[in-house]
Amino acid sequence: MGPEAELLAALDAWQHQDVAYQPPWPDAAHLGAVRSRLATLPPLVFAGEADALRTQLAKAGAGEAFVLQGGDCAESFAEATADKIRNKIKLLLQMAVVLTYGASMPVVKLGRMAGQYAKPRSSQTETRDQVTLPSFYGDAVNSHEFDAASRVPDPERLLDSYHTAASTLNLIRAFTTGGFASLRQAHEWNRGFTQNPAYARYEEIAAEIDRAMRFMTACGVDVESLRAVDLFASHEGLLLDYERALTRIDSRTGLAYDCSAHFVWIGERTRDPDGAHVEYFAQVRNPLGVKIGPSATPDDVVRLVDRLNPAGEAGRLTFIARMGAGKVRDALGPLVAKTAADGRPVTWTCDPMHGNTITVNGYKTRRFTDVVDEVAGFFEVHRGLGTVPGGLHVELTGDDVTEVLGGAEEIDADGLARRYETLVDPRLNHQQGLELAFQVVELLRA
Numbered sequence: 147m148g149p150e151a152e153l154l155a156a157l158d159a160w161q162h163q164d165v166a167y168q169p170p171w172p173d174a175a176h177l178g179a180v181r182s183r184l185a186t187l188p189p190l191v192f193a194g195e196a197d198a199l200r201t202q203l204a205k206a207g208a209g210e211a212f213v214l215q216g217g218d219c220a221e222s223f224a225e226a227t228a229d230k231i232r233n234k235i236k237l238l239l240q241m242a243v244v245l246t247y248g249a250s251m252p253v254v255k256l257g258r259m260a261g262q263y264a265k266p267r268s269s270q271t272e273t274r275d276q277v278t279l280p281s282f283y284g285d286a287v288n289s290h291e292f293d294a295a296s297r298v299p300d301p302e303r304l305l306d307s308y309h310t311a312a313s314t315l316n317l318i319r320a321f322t323t324g325g326f327a328s329l330r331q332a333h334e335w336n337r338g339f340t341q342n343p344a345y346a347r348y349e350e351i352a353a354e355i356d357r358a359m360r361f362m363t364a365c366g367v368d369v370e371s372l373r374a375v376d377l378f379a380s381h382e383g384l385l386l387d388y389e390r391a392l393t394r395i396d397s398r399t400g401l402a403y404d405c406s407a408h409f410v411w412i413g414e415r416t417r418d419p420d421g422a423h424v425e426y427f428a429q430v431r432n433p434l435g436v437k438i439g440p441s442a443t444p445d446d447v448v449r450l451v452d453r454l455n456p457a458g459e460a461g462r463l464t465f466i467a468r469m470g471a472g473k474v475r476d477a478l479g480p481l482v483a484k485t486a487a488d489g490r491p492v493t494w495t496c497d498p499m500h501g502n503t504i505t506v507n508g509y510k511t512r513r514f515t516d517v518v519d520e521v522a523g524f525f526e527v528h529r530g531l532g533t534v535p536g537g538l539h540v541e542l543t544g545d546d547v548t549e550v551l552g553g554a555e556e557i558d559a560d561g562l563a564r565r566y567e568t569l570v571d572p573r574l575n576h577q578q579g580l581e582l583a584f585q586v587v588e589l590l591r592a
């Protein structure tokens with residue numbers, strides 16, 4: 147076999163084993179036809195962009211930058227509107243400004259956006275009032291509506307995912323290069339949000355940035371170079387049929403890139419070092435993430451390094467720890483110590499959301515205090531070991547939803563009902579996101 151045939155065989159090796167957490171597609175031929183169609187469509191991102199992100203993630207792993215990864219638990223097609231996308235970008239940019247200014251640290255900006263349409267479900271079915279239907283697997287697979295027809299997995303939705311990702315990315319690219327992301331707009335991003343303490347603190351930073359920009363302009367520095375920012379796209383690489391169909395061989399290097407997103411991560415449920423997901427993503431050049439929960443052992447994490455980053459390339463592999471506030475201080479240390487002893491670089495980030503989910507009044511929610519506490523524990527573990535706390539991974543939205551308990555607006559159990567909109571997991575709202583960024587600044591400075 148020549149090198150290209152070998153690579154293609156490696157890219158298809160996962161198909162010879164069971165793939166965990168795939169939806170029950172009822173019609174394999176239909177799925178196959180959609181895969182063929184997807185394979186002919188243009189890439190959504192480019193190899194060079196994924197390479198640039200890898201370089202930035204390497205810096206975060208070395209303590210020279212900090213990763214901010216955020217967005218919906220599950221993006222929906224209906225909410226891929228200009229307003230909602232702009233609000234999310236605005237919040238990410240505001241949090242990044244707080245972190246950059248507060249901690250004097252470049253921030254690697256990564257949206258859980260433009261592709262986060264599929265969810266792994268612990269239960270294949272959902273029962274309401276004695277009616278049992280297939281679970282909701284995300285808009286990439288079926289519809290959230292609770293009726294039999296809506297819940298049938300439909301491969302056409304993979305094409306809708308591609309097109310929705312394309313239009314979302316188009317808007318992201320326009321907003322981040324067309325002047326909207328200019329630091330001159332830092333005040334503007336806060337407009338309409340001035341009643342809360344987090345917003346007042348943000349206004350102070352925006353005023354200081356204005357002053358610094360005027361100073362730099364007076365010194366002859368070209369501040370126009372600050373007009374554009376890099377905001378990369380990421381999602382969980384769950385549906386291997388979709389990811390495989392969007393994988394392209396880069397003509398410059400002959401290497402495979404998953405062109406559905408700059409960064410893909412393997413979820414907590416699919417991170418088996420011998421499983422199909424690890425097998426597949428080992429073959430692509432994108433920077434990769436793996437969620438690491440409290441059941442992971444030191445051996446597991448080293449086996450993941452062996453599989454996904456055998457050569458120890460900096461920036462290739464990010465471990466996203468999601469332990470829970472009560473467990474992070476005990477569970478994380480042995481894993482980080484093991485990767486540090488191994489020596490091959492890993493960028494460690496903290497997802498303080500998924501280990502802290504509780505149910506209150508029938509709503510899936512999280513306590514803001516647990517979120518903050520897990521991040522604090524994450525920093526404590528790294529400071530104790532002399533390793534690098536490289537970033538933050540959060541579920542958030544730019545809108546004023548009421549899905550997470552607490553924060554300066556003190557959303558309580560009864561308040562959840564006011565504006566609970568998420569399709570899967572509860573998200574930080576705009577002010578909770580900003581508040582968390584301020585807390586992380588304190589931790590980065592300590």
Ligand code: PEP
Pocket residue numbers: 219266382412413414415437468500571
């Ligand atoms: C998620 O990020 O929405 C998710 C399902 O996380 P995890 O794989 O960590 O449970």
Ligand code: CO
Pocket residue numbers: 219220500541570571
């Ligand atoms: Co989630």
